[in-house]
Amino acid sequence: MDKYSHDVIVIGGGAAGLRAAIEAASKSPKLSVAIVSKVYPMRSHTVSAEGGAAAAIKPDDNFDLHAYDTIKGSDFLADQDAVELFVRLAPREIIRLEHWGCPWNRDQEGKIDVRWFGGMSVKRTIHAADKTGFYLLHTLFQTSLKYDNIVRYDEYFVTSIIVENNRFCGITALSLRDGAFHFLKGKAAIIATGGAGQIYKFTTNGAINTGDGMALAYRIGVPLKDMEFVQFHPTCLPGSGILISEAARGEGGYLLNNKYERFLKNYVPTKMELGPRDIISRAIVNEIRLGNGFKGKHGDYVALDLRHLGEEKIEEKLPQIRELAKTFVGIDPVNELIPVRPGQHYFMGGVHVDLNTSTPVTGLFAAGEASCVSINGANRLGSNSLPECLVFGAISGEHAAKFAIEHDYCNVAYENIQIEEKRIFDQLLKKESGIAPAEIKYKLKETMEEKVGILRNEKELLEACREVEKLKEMFKNVSAGDKTMIFNTDIVEILELDFMLDVAEAVAYSALYRKESRGAHYRTDYPERNDKEYLAHTLVYKTREKPQIDYLPVKITKWQPAERKY
Amino acid sequence: MPETTFIIKRYNPEKGVFYTSEYKVPYESDTTILSGLIYIKDYLDRTLSFRYSCRMASCGSCGMVVNKKPTLVCRTLIESVKKPIYIEPLYNFPIIKDLVVDIDIFLDKLKFVKSYIIREKEEDLDKEYIVKPEQLDLIKHSSSCINCMLCYAACPVFGSDEEFIGPAALAILYRYLHDPRDQAKSERIKIASLKNSAYMCSMVGQCTVVCPKGVDPSFHIQRLKVISTLNNLFS
Numbered sequence: 001m002d003k004y005s006h007d008v009i010v011i012g013g014g015a016a017g018l019r020a021a022i023e024a025a026s027k028s029p030k031l032s033v034a035i036v037s038k039v040y041p042m043r044s045h046t047v048s049a050e051g052g053a054a055a056a057i058k059p060d061d062n063f064d065l066h067a068y069d070t071i072k073g074s075d076f077l078a079d080q081d082a083v084e085l086f087v088r089l090a091p092r093e094i095i096r097l098e099h100w101g102c103p104w105n106r107d108q109e110g111k112i113d114v115r116w117f118g119g120m121s122v123k124r125t126i127h128a129a130d131k132t133g134f135y136l137l138h139t140l141f142q143t144s145l146k147y148d149n150i151v152r153y154d155e156y157f158v159t160s161i162i163v164e165n166n167r168f169c170g171i172t173a174l175s176l177r178d179g180a181f182h183f184l185k186g187k188a189a190i191i192a193t194g195g196a197g198q199i200y201k202f203t204t205n206g207a208i209n210t211g212d213g214m215a216l217a218y219r220i221g222v223p224l225k226d227m228e229f230v231q232f233h234p235t236c237l238p239g240s241g242i243l244i245s246e247a248a249r250g251e252g253g254y255l256l257n258n259k260y261e262r263f264l265k266n267y268v269p270t271k272m273e274l275g276p277r278d279i280i281s282r283a284i285v286n287e288i289r290l291g292n293g294f295k296g297k298h299g300d301y302v303a304l305d306l307r308h309l310g311e312e313k314i315e316e317k318l319p320q321i322r323e324l325a326k327t328f329v330g331i332d333p334v335n336e337l338i339p340v341r342p343g344q345h346y347f348m349g350g351v352h353v354d355l356n357t358s359t360p361v362t363g364l365f366a367a368g369e370a371s372c373v374s375i376n377g378a379n380r381l382g383s384n385s386l387p388e389c390l391v392f393g394a395i396s397g398e399h400a401a402k403f404a405i406e407h408d409y410c411n412v413a414y415e416n417i418q419i420e421e422k423r424i425f426d427q428l429l430k431k432e433s434g435i436a437p438a439e440i441k442y443k444l445k446e447t448m449e450e451k452v453g454i455l456r457n458e459k460e461l462l463e464a465c466r467e468v469e470k471l472k473e474m475f476k477n478v479s480a481g482d483k484t485m486i487f488n489t490d491i492v493e494i495l496e497l498d499f500m501l502d503v504a505e506a507v508a509y510s511a512l513y514r515k516e517s518r519g520a521h522y523r524t525d526y527p528e529r530n531d532k533e534y535l536a537h538t539l540v541y542k543t544r545e546k547p548q549i550d551y552l553p554v555k556i557t558k559w560q561p562a563e564r565k566y
Numbered sequence: 567m568p569e570t571t572f573i574i575k576r577y578n579p580e581k582g583v584f585y586t587s588e589y590k591v592p593y594e595s596d597t598t599i600l601s602g603l604i605y606i607k608d609y610l611d612r613t614l615s616f617r618y619s620c621r622m623a624s625c626g627s628c629g630m631v632v633n634k635k636p637t638l639v640c641r642t643l644i645e646s647v648k649k650p651i652y653i654e655p656l657y658n659f660p661i662i663k664d665l666v667v668d669i670d671i672f673l674d675k676l677k678f679v680k681s682y683i684i685r686e687k688e689e690d691l692d693k694e695y696i697v698k699p700e701q702l703d704l705i706k707h708s709s710s711c712i713n714c715m716l717c718y719a720a721c722p723v724f725g726s727d728e729e730f731i732g733p734a735a736l737a738i739l740y741r742y743l744h745d746p747r748d749q750a751k752s753e754r755i756k757i758a759s760l761k762n763s764a765y766m767c768s769m770v771g772q773c774t775v776v777c778p779k780g781v782d783p784s785f786h787i788q789r790l791k792v793i794s795t796l797n798n799l800f801s
Binding site: 039040042043044045047048057092095096098099100101103105106107108109110111112131133134135138142143145146154177206207208239240242243323324327328329436438480481482484485486487488489490493 | 578579580596607608609612613615616617618619620621622623624625626627641662663664666668669670673676677680681682683685688689691692693694695696697698699701702705706709710711712713738742745747748
């Protein structure tokens, strides 16, 4: 076996990827598991998750309650068999992380503490202050160091997935350190590359969230599922888009308009600040349209009021929120209001997978935000994404390991690898002159923000589809402004932009074709949910021409779709 | 909009030469140094390389030296520092290109201190360990390290001898040593007692000064010295 062959290749080193790698590596010490990531794993965007991880671990809670909250939150688009599996396994994963040292907050007796979160009917969000993602990611990463059969390829950028006869064969990757191009042979692979927030202008996501894995799968013919469902988090700092956790409301914070009213009484009277994210984000947009927002240099906003919680509680439960508000907007929430507005946060959609996290390509799996099982349907409830990464990360690791044990490597036509190498070095790197990626990137972000945002309509969605097509045309004229080989971040940005354009295309077209309003997908021209025609998942396929759309029925086990009221 | 100058120490690895580049960067009261660097990359010079991601002081990617001080540039406003702004790669690490340094040595140290819970056997998954809030408080600061490497850039001991395990990895050793769930105390104290471990620290304390997350490696390392010494005396 040569140096670049691995039984299981995990693409991405965030929560889902690390959990998958550990699961696969622990199946047998003989299995070689590679983690290939464009950043050091502890830089992955899981690190920015704040509020917590939901699981039914307390006596007043049960699986059905967690499942129904999730399904209702999803506006009945979640697959109920997937949700049932998810809620059943989530507590074990939380305990497993606790055994690995994750410093979950404790109650006075020393048991794992829980807090309120939006759309949940009991307190079920396990947390580590308001830096849950950070603790979870570092716990996973540090635990992964225990396994000698996990091999890391840090700062390797995956450029393509190689498939022959619908069977996964390997990946191609660019080593940033020395600019070398590699083929990594694998028996099985797991896509765990997270979201694509960078296609939006105003996002909570880090710079690395460019939808790489979604685009990699889309390009080899794997459909992306439910891409029109883009979550906008209600509370982000104007200007930067930095996330102010839902935990701030979970711990008792208020949202106020410029009349200092808790305006959510007009939108989600029974839940108030603990309503689901899609509804609260729309409520904020509406308040601002009614002229009830505060004026700021980065546009209108509403206010998050934590003053009544007191310094002690803020320090204990929301220390990072305080630090972020102080550092980035110069405000101390102990005695001032935090300016907030909705911003892109999460993709409910992703690579189409089944309950085993298998994609339609044999040997290729996907987990975490990059994938769509689907448990989140049209709107994810806050604190369901971290346990989703753990539960389905573990399932993907288990199935990929099993697949690798039962199968051999497949034979690869090396021409395909050479074609990919030429694309990068001859078409992008060596091309004499061309346009800069920034020119296209900011136009793309602008388009998605304005036309595929919180409120959507036919006219603007059509314009967005055309605009993305135009930008893809423009992309053909991009060339690298840095022609060197070592740590060339210009070429990385170009490759990322290429992925972002594919993901944006999938989002815009999926949104155009869904002529109803459901969860986070709100069409002003079709304001009602339409179960008769759209109680189905969108599947979008890449073709030579424009994307092709198909639908897949939602799996319903025991909860019939009902009106979603809070 | 006011404008300032970024003076950046560059390194071209293909030619093996250092040089500086200067750029004019417009800024507002809330523009961070990172935003300034992204502006340069997007509009002025695509050959400039640096790492960044979360822009909220969590991922630890964007550690650099600003006006001689190890700094996370995403959380530092242009307005708050002396201008023109002089930016260098993190001290004490091999430079890969421009502001990008090689931190692999830290990852080896992290593995060396066994940065994971060690138990004779893993408990069943239906049982959580009881950890009192005050026990958790013991590891509150030492578990907050984001691996940004500012402390290594500020540490003169690591600067003169890279064998030194160094501030972040020792803080993490302290963190696992004080975790009530861990069962490898003596193994960890052995690591703390090694020649290149806690005793090597000369108590300059700059690691604590530059830490953006309130970790206090200097304190943790002194505690490790005490623990090691007591252990050696009484064993």
